[in-house]
Amino acid sequence: MRSLSVFGATGSIGESTFDLLQRQGGRAAFRTVALTGGRNVARLAEQARALGAEVAVTAHEECLAELRAALAGSGIAAAAGTSALLEAADRPADWVMSAIVGAAGLAPGFRALAHGATLALANKESLVTAGPLLLAEAARHGARILPVDSEHSAVFQALVGEDIAAVERIIITASGGALRDWPLERLVQASVADASRHPNWSMGQRITIDSASMFNKALELIETHEYFGVAPDRIEVLVHPESIVHALVGFADGALMAHLGAPDMRHAIGYALNWPARAPLPVARLDLAALGRLSFQAPDPLRWPALRLAREVMASGGTAGAVFNAAKEVALDSFISGQVGFMDMSGLVEATLDKMVARQSLGKAATSLDMVLQTDAEARAVARALIGQNKD
Ligand code: NDP
Numbered sequence: 043m044r045s046l047s048v049f050g051a052t053g054s055i056g057e058s059t060f061d062l063l064q065r066q067g068g069r070a071a072f073r074t075v076a077l078t079g080g081r082n083v084a085r086l087a088e089q090a091r092a093l094g095a096e097v098a099v100t101a102h103e104e105c106l107a108e109l110r111a112a113l114a115g116s117g118i119a120a121a122a123g124t125s126a127l128l129e130a131a132d133r134p135a136d137w138v139m140s141a142i143v144g145a146a147g148l149a150p151g152f153r154a155l156a157h158g159a160t161l162a163l164a165n166k167e168s169l170v171t172a173g174p175l176l177l178a179e180a181a182r183h184g185a186r187i188l189p190v191d192s193e194h195s196a197v198f199q200a201l202v203g204e205d206i207a208a209v210e211r212i213i214i215t216a217s218g219g220a221l222r223d224w225p226l227e228r229l230v231q232a233s234v235a236d237a238s239r240h241p242n243w244s245m246g247q248r249i250t251i252d253s254a255s256m257f258n259k260a261l262e263l264i265e266t267h268e269y270f271g272v273a274p275d276r277i278e279v280l281v282h283p284e285s286i287v288h289a290l291v292g293f294a295d296g297a298l299m300a301h302l303g304a305p306d307m308r309h310a311i312g313y314a315l316n317w318p319a320r321a322p323l324p325v326a327r328l329d330l331a332a333l334g335r336l337s338f339q340a341p342d343p344l345r346w347p348a349l350r351l352a353r354e355v356m357a358s359g360g361t362a363g364a365v366f367n368a369a370k371e372v373a374l375d376s377f378i379s380g381q382v383g384f385m386d387m388s389g390l391v392e393a394t395l396d397k398m399v400a401r402q403s404l405g406k407a408a409t410s411l412d413m414v415l416q417t418d419a420e421a422r423a424v425a426r427a428l429i430g431q432n433k434d
């Protein structure tokens with residue numbers, strides 16, 4: 043029986059994963075090793091009971107008593123905190139879903155590779171902050187990383203049976219997010235609620251806001267470059283409001299292979315769960331005649347400066363991705379808490395990158411996970427200080 047763990051089980055990706063596991067036989071079909079969550083302890087316990095998990099872990103120490111109470115009598119172990127997350131990742135499992143949001147998801151996924159797990163990687167921050175380290179760790183232990191981001195799953199599928207050397211370009215699509223059709227001059231006034239209404243996808247709040255600012259696509263450009271090893275100038279972003287075509291791969295002979303599907307993350311998750319086989323999935327089937335038309339447009343650099351920043355990060359290499367992601371997380375936190383405006387986020391990220399360049403700590407490749415985490419902490423401190431200065 044296949045064993046598995048889900049990191050970030052209570053989130054949007056985690057819930058979709060749980061849904062598929064239940065539909066594919068639940069505890070009769072899988073041995074669940076660990077499930078982890080954050081503050082939603084009641085839901086974590088519910089999932090752990092349903093799947094008969096060995097251990098349930100909350101990221102927060104102060105939630106442990108509540109988790110224990112919710113699991114009373116079940117025989118499922120409860121644990122809390124960062125070290126408990128890592129211990130859960132050390133428990134061997136054949137398949138591990140990495141779906142914690144943010145840089146916090148990096149270390150658990152990295153640890154799971156050490157026992158040769160197939161890592162279903164939704165946490166794009168892992169590749170952005172530590173791509174080369176993560177891929178080297180997977181290679182060292184004979185582990186496999188399967189992309190779960192919809193665009194990257196689409197590219198992965200378009201490449202089945204193909205030679206990566208024949209790839210001329212990769213195009214990832216972007217819906218444009220909640221504010222795509224707002225007049226440019228109005229964007230400075232966008233509220234958290236405005237930016238949180240995604241036109242097509244139902245996702246966690248953070249990635250939804252990142253879709254409106256295109257920071258999500260900026261991360262995905264870097265993710266594409268890291269995962270597939272394709273040069274940055276061969277990776278393009280295309281705005282596609284309907285979110286039906288997820289990515290396209292162009293080959294040396296001019297052929298363009300597109301992946302189409304309803305905007306439902308259960309496709310990419312299910313593909314990674316059943317790979318290399320394809321199993322029936324509960325996603326809507328497309329009716330192209332009913333859709334009528336699909337539209338595409340080039341992204342506006344003034345509206346979405348995050349895309350230019352991602353290209354600068356890829357050109358810089360080294361730890362620039364870790365700085366970029368950390369600064370982006372601080373900027374997003376500050377937007378959500380009302381400290382900075384929607385259009386201030388990219389300025390803050392750019393200023394953080396500039397400061398870190400001045401410290402000459404960018405360009406160097408990270409040689410360890412600790413170095414990545416240290417860069418992450420340093421960049422967060424710089425970004426927070428910049429916010430403090432601007433308020434004075
Ligand atoms: P959510 O915010 O919905 O869920 C995040 C999960 O991580 C929850 O289980 C949450 O626990 C847990 N969590 C939050 N903070 C921490 C922390 N500091 N330490 C440990 N666990 C924590 O996120 P999504 O599911 O939307 O996204 C997860 C990842 O997948 C992200 O990296 C995102 O970029 C990526 N992704 C998501 C897509 C989507 O459609 N949602 C699409 C493609 C990629 P709790 O809720 O209990 O507090």
Ligand code: MG
Pocket residue numbers: 191192193262
């Ligand atoms: Mg995506």
